[in-house]
Amino acid sequence: MRVAITGASGLIGSALSASLRADGHEVLALVRREARDGESRWDPATGVIDAKALLTCDAVVNLAGASIGSKRLTDSYKRVVRQSRTDATSLIATTLADGQWKGVLMQGAAMGYYGDRGDEVLTESSGPGDTFLSEIVTAWEASARPAIDAGIRTVFTRTGLVLAPHGGFAERLLPLVRRGLLRRFGSGREFHAWITLEDQVRATRFLIESEHAGPANIVAPHATRDHELIASLARAAGKGTAFPVPAWAMKLGVGEAAVDLLTSQNAEPEVLTRLGFAWNHPTIDEASRWVMEAAGFAPPATRAA
Secondary structure (H helix, E strand, C coil): CEEEEECCCCHHHHHHHHHHHHCCCEEEEEECCCCCCCEEECECCCCECCHHHHHCCCEEEECCCCCCCCCCCCHHHHHHHHHHHHHHHHHHHHHHHHCCCCCEEEEEEEHHHHCCCCCCEECCCCCCCCCHHHHHHHHHHHCCHHHHHCCCEEEEEEECEEECCCCCHHHHHHHHHCCCCCCEECCCCCEECEEEHHHHHHHHHHHHCCCCCEEEEECCCCCEEHHHHHHHHHHHCCCCCCCEECHHHHHHHHHHHHHHHHCCCEECCHHHHHHCCCCCCCCHHHHHHHHHHHHCCCCHHHHHC
16 A cells, blocks of 8 residues: 655654554655655645655545644734645645545544533534634645545544654653643643544554545543543653643643643544444553553553563
8 A cells, every 4th residue: 555644754644654664555755845765745835746646645644734732823823824734635635636536535633623612522423613723623624625526535533632652742741740740731620532642543544444434533432531631641650740730821831722731622433433443542541551651651660560
């Protein structure tokens, strides 16, 4: 199988690329710089893409988009966040549609689609929320319409909080947890729909090989309240929990990007469950142990076992 991946250098993209290559599949990384072996140059802002190379692939995984958590969401950067996603998706979807392509488009999306929904159980049939991120993800998914209209099987991978030993959320959270310096974000009652990086990659590959089209919540079977998630990670690291981080402090520090940790999304993976996907880390305690052991932060007795 030949798979094109945008955002191949990111947390999910790099892990997915490594997994596919390890199993003998060919990966074509779309990059904005000068292309090297196994790469193809593109520039969504100017409409530059190698259609011939893209159309030789069996699947396209589109993860392109400017980072939300790494910068303050000023009005100008909000435009960058939105346009980077819609430009990339529109270019890919239009290119595939014009080429009468017969593969599967795995279109990146996010839990942000649902907004802040409290204890409400959210499945793929739930509607969008009314936050900035909801607007972004709705526009992001809508940009794939040319592919859908052309009959291309398109899957919207609505990813939850990705728990990993490095990168992404881990870079902000694990240094605090492993020092016993964190108890919760905000009230601690918010639900987080999460998944380990390992299961994120496995679920993506599972959906590529399925016949599903439409949204799919890429999360573990059960969302976890904020204070429970932090406590589980702390236990896995052999640490206690200490200071809560109030919502005002989160917003002061990182602005609207704090919405990832302050909104409540009690989402369930209805599609993955129905299709028979089996998680390697279905519970938060199993996920926490995997994260901490992989990061080298587990207690000595745990690592020895």
